[in-house]
Amino acid sequence: MVGEFVVRFSYLLPIAEASIEDGALLVRDGRIAWVGRWKDFDGDQEVIDTRPSIGMPTLINTHTHTAMVFLRGLADDLPLFRWLQDYIWPAEGKLVKPELVRKAYKLAIAEMVSGGTGAINDMYFFQEVAAEVIEEIGFRGILAEGLIDFPTPSFSKPKEGIRRVEEQLKLNGRFKFVKFGVALHAPYSCSKELLKKGHALAKDHGVPLHMHVAETLDEVKQITEKYGKRPVEYLNSLGLFDEVHFIAAHSVHLKEHEIQIYEEKGVRVAHDPESNMKLASGVAPIPKMLQRNVTVGLATDGAASNNDLDMFSEMRSAALLHKVVGMDPTLMDARTVVEMATLRGSEVLGMEKYIGSLEVGKSADFIAVSLDRPHLQPIYDPYSHLVYAAKSSDVSWVFIAGKPLKSNGKLTFIEEGEILELGESLKREVMEALRE
């Protein structure tokens, strides 16, 4: 499966164009060389027949903390502050070291690839380790350490954090699958000085600036009390959205005029429906953002608040949540939601020239979803099935840059036994740390 091969699907969804029944893709040197109807294909290349199946671009997770899988389900159903204060922060403080990040990352990429995800926008610590794991597997990520005015596992002072980020940014260009960006943790955890410094770094290096914005009502209250402005107004007054590719995660509590600021400044949004539901943060006004043509992608957030990295589940939750909250069953139709998980996600990451849709010249990043499952029969509309019936476990093939990372249902870069070993090893470390 090197060089050239053609992949055949029952339904091919290029996303940028109409879906094709009995469609096929020609892959040449890791790129898409041809897209069309199978019967119009004329060549003698090796054929991978994935039917009965839906073919589509890989899914793009626009906001996550990948390594946090080590805390998956450690504590749930708690008030946010108790959850962070009593469980998440102590465990992170004691445990997050390069070798743990390496193990957690490998386990998490196994989960994400298995479910059809092909690229992430990540905020966490020891990102140079994450970069090695991603590059070795041939997954894709924009990685940044969240600058913050508190001690963290990878830096104890903001200045050290900035030094680390500057070092990472120097590595850009050396990797095929990784780009280092800049992240600011949140309006309430960064001083004005730090915010401006992070913004300048992202601007000077021409990389995305990634930040948690307006996630909770507590944040809105704190920022309003301290600065007399709501979070988005406050960031805008500091010029944080100017001359930079800004990725705002969450953006739950926005008024209409704040959505307008997003529109005017080209702020891109990473929508995390399940994390916002589980932590009871609120419901982001996504339908209003879409009306204003704000670019919105989907995201899982970290597995500590989800508790998985499953983009199919996010697609479904996004489609269902906004319908019932808006009391309108026409909101967030299936086609729009699939676009958010693919092409619009690539726009959030600034990678739309390479991934997010199946077009000649783009990288061969695509998946096949198997339809020979009772919950996917009969099929009338592939978009409907992807959002309202398919599961991540239906993904049978995953290609990134033309390389199969999942092949006929099996991950190619990890043994099944290793998954359990990684999980058990992470659990042992957590249990020991919590006993101390």
Add this chain to the structure above:
Amino acid sequence: MVGEFVVRFSYLLPIAEASIEDGALLVRDGRIAWVGRWKDFDGDQEVIDTRPSIGMPTLINTHTHTAMVFLRGLADDLPLFRWLQDYIWPAEGKLVKPELVRKAYKLAIAEMVSGGTGAINDMYFFQEVAAEVIEEIGFRGILAEGLIDFPTPSFSKPKEGIRRVEEQLKLNGRFKFVKFGVALHAPYSCSKELLKKGHALAKDHGVPLHMHVAETLDEVKQITEKYGKRPVEYLNSLGLFDEVHFIAAHSVHLKEHEIQIYEEKGVRVAHDPESNMKLASGVAPIPKMLQRNVTVGLATDGAASNNDLDMFSEMRSAALLHKVVGMDPTLMDARTVVEMATLRGSEVLGMEKYIGSLEVGKSADFIAVSLDRPHLQPIYDPYSHLVYAAKSSDVSWVFIAGKPLKSNGKLTFIEEGEILELGESLKREVMEALRE
């Protein structure tokens, strides 16, 4: 695997009692003969080792229209009335015949068993056909045709419907896995006379009375305008909840005093979070019902409005939806949600003496959920994983009355090829009918 065998799990959740690490179940003649720690088991019976796994009772779907899988995804993202009027009713009117119901039922049971569901409460047409399919497979169902003042595929006048139901009720006792009940479609689609007749039938035969109640705001408006009472008040004024086992599906639009009526009358509720979300019906006040000790189970509704019959997905949606709507992350904790999908579901169906928990003497209806998947590692709390991370595809074993219907990942009662055949055959029939 007949007679006696023991099944071993990493975590065994009997539900009625605390979970057991490295637990086991002894099955004898289709019943549970022993439950405990593996190391305390003393016997030489055949051992089925499902580890790494969670063992738990089968899931119970308390409200569905099973055969509607033939319309899965035919039309979505539409206003309710257009959806029903332009797609669902015409397709049903032309297509729903005994042979279609038989095919659809088999496909749907394959889906449900594959995802760990072991019993349903069903409202649809030609239920004597459904009974044959269920009995042959050894699945479980309470079946009823929804009495209604409109022509339906299986009866054209309410009187005929009542005659059909009376015939079906006479069959009770002949089946091992099926019980016929009585269903009334909804307050807005049944006359007072029909409501009273249905109630009398259920009461006289000692079977559950199943009904859609207060599903939409439109229904509340219609009933209030016509009778000067809200739906639950209206049904209560007619004595519909008295001296009968009443199963109220949906129950989205209830005021506090109506929840109190449910509590006082012992009305049991089938909660359909995903259907209510997708059709934008509203959010049922489940946390308030639970506070009042109303018995609430979970349900998928039909696959035309979901679009699957996946109880894992419903568990997750129920847990997440009520947290964000109530702005309280402690609502609908994982343990409560798993109980709703199992033991409380069995109480909704009136089958708690036989299924819903793993206790000596109950029927051997249980499942194993495999943990050797990246999205289920590491594991700290099995309840948390079941609700927030597991998928129906993680179910590796399903036993009903001690018989394996899913065995190490494979359905035992249907060939893989038959699933696709059933799906394609149903699709052909639908497409032909819609072209006419």
